[in-house]
Amino acid sequence: QVQLVESGGGLVQAGGSLRLSCAASGITFSRATMGWFRQAPGKEREFVAGISRSGSTTTYGDSVKGRFSISRDSSQNTVYLKMTSLEPEDTAVYYCATTIARQASTAGEYAYWGQGTQVTVSS
Numbered sequence: 001q002v003q004l005v006e007s008g009g010g011l012v013q014a015g016g017s018l019r020l021s022c023a024a025s026g027i028t029f030s031r032a033t034m035g036w037f038r039q040a041p042g043k044e045r046e047f048v049a050g051i052s053r054s055g056s057t058t059t060y061g062d063s064v065k066g067r068f069s070i071s072r073d074s075s076q077n078t079v080y081l082k083m084t085s086l087e088p089e090d091t092a093v094y095y096c097a098t099t100i101a102r103q104a105s106t107a108g109e110y111a112y113w114g115q116g117t118q119v120t121v122s123s
Contacts, residue, residue, distance in 0.1 A: 047061045
C-alpha cells in the first residue's frame with residue numbers, strides 16, 4: 001500500500017530553518033506529483049509547495065514564496081521541503097501528499113497523505 005512518512009519537524013526560533021523529508025513507498029515515484037500542505041489549528045489545509053514528476057516544475061503558495069524550496073530525490077523516493085526565514089505564522093502540521101495528476105495545488109487533487117509532522121516557530 002501507499003505510505004508517505006514525514007520527518008524533520010520540530011521547534012525552531014523565528015528566522016531559523018528546517019528541512020522536512022517525506023519518504024514514499026508503494027508508488028512509482030517517478031510518476032508521482034508530490035506536494036506539501038500545512039494546517040494550523042482552526043484553519044483550512046493550505047497548499048505550500050508542489051513538484052512535478054521530473055522535478056523540473058515547482059509551485060509555491062504565496063505565503064512561502066522565496067522562503068521555502070521543494071525538491072525530490074528519485075534514488076531515495078523522497079521529497080524535501082527546505083524552509084528558511086521561518087515565522088510564527090508558519091506554525092502548523094505539515095503534510096506530504098501525492099497524486100498522479102501532472103499538476104495539483106488543491107488538497108482534493110491529492111489521493112494519498114502522510115500522517116503529518118509538527119512545525120512550531122517561536123517568536
